[in-house]
Amino acid sequence: MGKEKLSFKELDDSSGPKTTLWWFFLLAACIKVLLFPSYRSTDFEVHRNWLALTHSLPLSQWYFDETSPWTLDYPPFFAYFEHFLSIFAHLVDPKIVHLQEGLNYSSNTVVYFQRFTVILSDLCLLYGVYRITRKLDSRKQKLIWSLVIWSPMLLIVDHVHFQYNGFLIGILLISLSYLEEGRDLLGGFVFAVLLCFKHLFAVAAPVYFIYLLRHYLVFASAFGPFFHLGQIQQVIQRLFPFGRGLCHAYWAPNFWVFYIMSDKGLAFILRKLGFNIQTPAASFTAGLVGDSSPFSVLPRITPSVTFIMVLLALSPCLFKAWKNPQPQKITRWISYAYTCGFLFGWHVHEKASLHFVIPLAFVAAQTPEDAKHYFLLSIVSCYSLFPLLFEAQEYPIKILLLLLHSILMWSGFSAQFYDSAETGVSTAHTKKKAGQFESKGSLSADVRNNGFVIGLIEKIYLVGLVVVEIWGQVLHPLLLGDKLAFLPLMLISVYCALGIMYSWIWQLRSIVKSH
Amino acid sequence: MKNKTKKNTTTTTTYDNANSNNPWSTLINKGTTLTTFTTIALFVFLIRFLVSLYPYSGFNTPPKFGDFEAQRHWMEITINLPVRDWYKNGTFNDLSYWGLDYPPLTAYQSWVHGVFLRFFHPESVELFDSRGHESYLGKQLMRWTVISSDALIFFPAVLYFIIVHYNQTSRSRKTDLALHITMLLLNPCLILIDHGHFQYNCISLGFTVAAVAAILSEKDLVGSVFYCLALNHKQMSAYFAPAFFSHLFGKCLRRKHPLLEVTKLGLVVLGTFAAVWWPYLYSTQSFLEILSRLAPFERGIFEDYVANFWCATSIIIKWKRLFATGPLKLLSFSATIISCFPSMVQQIKSPSNKGFLYALLNCSLAFYLFSFQGWYYFLPSKSAS
Numbered sequence: 021m022g023k024e025k026l027s028f029k030e031l032d033d034s035s036g037p038k039t040t041l042w043w044f045f046l047l048a049a050c051i052k053v054l055l056f057p058s059y060r061s062t063d064f065e066v067h068r069n070w071l072a073l074t075h076s077l078p079l080s081q082w083y084f085d086e087t088s089p090w091t092l093d094y095p096p097f098f099a100y101f102e103h104f105l106s107i108f109a110h111l112v113d114p115k116i117v118h119l120q121e122g123l124n125y126s127s128n129t130v131v132y133f134q135r136f137t138v139i140l141s142d143l144c145l146l147y148g149v150y151r152i153t154r155k156l157d158s159r160k161q162k163l164i165w166s167l168v169i170w171s172p173m174l175l176i177v178d179h180v181h182f183q184y185n186g187f188l189i190g191i192l193l194i195s196l197s198y199l200e201e202g203r204d205l206l207g208g209f210v211f212a213v214l215l216c217f218k219h220l221f222a223v224a225a226p227v228y229f230i231y232l233l234r235h236y237l238v239f240a241s242a243f244g245p246f247f248h249l250g251q252i253q254q255v256i257q258r259l260f261p262f263g264r265g266l267c268h269a270y271w272a273p274n275f276w277v278f279y280i281m282s283d284k285g286l287a288f289i290l291r292k293l294g295f296n297i298q299t300p301a302a303s304f305t306a307g308l309v310g311d312s313s314p315f316s317v318l319p320r321i322t323p324s325v326t327f328i329m330v331l332l333a334l335s336p337c338l339f340k341a342w343k344n345p346q347p348q349k350i351t352r353w354i355s356y357a358y359t360c361g362f363l364f365g366w367h368v369h370e371k372a373s374l375h376f377v378i379p380l381a382f383v384a385a386q387t388p389e390d391a392k393h394y395f396l397l398s399i400v401s402c403y404s405l406f407p408l409l410f411e412a413q414e415y416p417i418k419i420l421l422l423l424l425h426s427i428l429m430w431s432g433f434s435a436q437f438y439d440s441a442e443t444g445v446s447t448a449h450t451k452k453k454a455g456q457f458e459s460k461g462s463l464s465a466d467v468r469n470n471g472f473v474i475g476l477i478e479k480i481y482l483v484g485l486v487v488v489e490i491w492g493q494v495l496h497p498l499l500l501g502d503k504l505a506f507l508p509l510m511l512i513s514v515y516c517a518l519g520i521m522y523s524w525i526w527q528l529r530s531i532v533k534s535h
Numbered sequence: 536m537k538n539k540t541k542k543n544t545t546t547t548t549t550y551d552n553a554n555s556n557n558p559w560s561t562l563i564n565k566g567t568t569l570t571t572f573t574t575i576a577l578f579v580f581l582i583r584f585l586v587s588l589y590p591y592s593g594f595n596t597p598p599k600f601g602d603f604e605a606q607r608h609w610m611e612i613t614i615n616l617p618v619r620d621w622y623k624n625g626t627f628n629d630l631s632y633w634g635l636d637y638p639p640l641t642a643y644q645s646w647v648h649g650v651f652l653r654f655f656h657p658e659s660v661e662l663f664d665s666r667g668h669e670s671y672l673g674k675q676l677m678r679w680t681v682i683s684s685d686a687l688i689f690f691p692a693v694l695y696f697i698i699v700h701y702n703q704t705s706r707s708r709k710t711d712l713a714l715h716i717t718m719l720l721l722n723p724c725l726i727l728i729d730h731g732h733f734q735y736n737c738i739s740l741g742f743t744v745a746a747v748a749a750i751l752s753e754k755d756l757v758g759s760v761f762y763c764l765a766l767n768h769k770q771m772s773a774y775f776a777p778a779f780f781s782h783l784f785g786k787c788l789r790r791k792h793p794l795l796e797v798t799k800l801g802l803v804v805l806g807t808f809a810a811v812w813w814p815y816l817y818s819t820q821s822f823l824e825i826l827s828r829l830a831p832f833e834r835g836i837f838e839d840y841v842a843n844f845w846c847a848t849s850i851i852i853k854w855k856r857l858f859a860t861g862p863l864k865l866l867s868f869s870a871t872i873i874s875c876f877p878s879m880v881q882q883i884k885s886p887s888n889k890g891f892l893y894a895l896l897n898c899s900l901a902f903y904l905f906s907f908q909g910w911y912y913f914l915p916s917k918s919a920s
Contacts, residue, residue, distance in 0.1 A: 054585035412675050413588065420581040427574055431559050
């Protein structure tokens, strides 16, 4: 926040956008390095185990090894990627890649090495961002860069919690940039590569499939060795965890939250009315235990139901893509596809919201309405990630990250849509500007009316977020103590689900209405 | 100074330029000083919290640990013993284990923070038993005490300084203002020492900055009070003393009744000191006892790693072998005075705001480079010129 002011003045005059982009990356990298000693989730050990596994075992055993509970459950390209990293890990500290001795290894070498690989792999994101924005004007570029490269969500998930989303989303952005340029074959190819890194991106495949039909060749080459070894079934089983529950441990703020809530509510009311309702033995998070349903009243949800729901939600978008496949719409459609997958999918992680929030940043700078929608969505989905970092140490960090992100967004969007609002206003107004900019006078009020406006309902909703947070952090422990300990988390889920549902409806409307 | 028309044209062009390229022009140009300051402060707080994640000095290194343990030990002593015993060796207070050797204001601050720690985590400040205490919660709470001191003293002081400074100079470019705030708040030395290494320099430096701001806005008495508080928090603030003294003295000489003005200043200084030292003024002995604890003359002329003059030249001239400690003290003292001298004379002859800022810079550098036992130094007002 402070630094870019310092660099802008000199950089704008003397050097091109590439240098500025490097400054953005460097500032982000500084923050990421400072995050090295922060909390890390079990995902850190998962990736360490994959390093060890791909380094120590022959390819034929990668998907069979069960030394650690964190078995390899990403597609082959990611396994190759880990294998590549493990070469360097071995040079840094051989213990990192030792299958048995390395278990839960947590010395500085392994932490610094793995955290560093995430920063380095973000170069892929940097390239993707650069490719997709290189035709835009300088101010729009900087606005988008600040939203993506300094995204608090990526910092929280990749650089604190530990994952490689920045790198994977980078590949998605490269694919999207090719599609926008009309180079369909390359775009499809890169997307297929992405699926071979992380299959969870497959939700957008129907949109791609409708948009172009030529990418299955790559699939064959990635999975080839495993076909050859006759292991394809094992690979598929690892990749698609239908054995797990409908929801993740912490409920991602999606449609199923409402479904579970109404089930509980109905059961409660019916019990009051004298019906004999059994409390279900299975939970939604632990998976399908035998044949019992985790729901007491409403029908049980199976993976195929979620699959059909996602396809149904996608269908208007597929129809549009079929009728008129416009390159400039593709980013919007892909984001919408991920939103549907997030809302109706099976065993969705809260982190999956990254898959549509990041691509939507490239749409956000187009019209004030897009900006308004993005402002709300970005805050809500970032907030929904807060329960990931539950330790006291990171609390101020996540709050400050979100606050700074909101200020950047607000200020960036206001400036972006200031000019478009101003074109209609007479030149007399412009002259007044010079004298007025010192104070926050009537000028800014005018800007708000024409440009980037946050409506009353949105404002109330955002204030509600603050209330939910204060309830969870202060009031709940104070008033209820240890009773109903699940309530704060559930509140966050439900409240954020409202916001994401709104975003889904908004996106659906804008897609249906567009020509 | 630039003339008025020229100033107007520059501001307009800057604004337009910034608006066309910079997505944050709204933030910089339309916000008030306060909104700009708040935004930068949020970012700077983020950096402080991030640095706080790292281990502090002396982490996991018994038996004496480091500055973190020293500060924690002071909290333990101050909340468990009566005020008069804080600086005294006794059965409950072993001065050889991180005995208090900072002026009373630091002791009071330790008491306040000690009470805070006792409320949330009593084990971390229990008498004797908490020696070498290290825990997750303990570290968090200690880090919070530094960050809150920063927020309550250093940040408001910087804001005060910025407001005073920009009311006076003819420059009103908002980008400059933002840059200036960032430079002051994002000073890496201060962040590393306070939030990484673990100290409370933000308090004494905050008071010093407030004193400078008050003096720049012609409130000399208020400025003196602030500077006395800084001195009473950390003796290192004396680095700035020649500059404050000569500037204030020079100003008094230019007033209508020089003697009255000097007396007024003197009384304010004495009053502030008396208020801070009040619990120890019951006997001369107790007062002198503390005073001897504050001066670290028993240490050598330089720590082996401090980048000052004596350390740097010791590669060629072996100071420690050539001179005994006595003459060395005299040598370093005279070198310090001589290098401060030009600024002092200039300020007494013709005191000016700009000259005052340069004098602060010169004197702190002189002390850092030449004084006996030079330590770290900070130049809070370096970017003012």
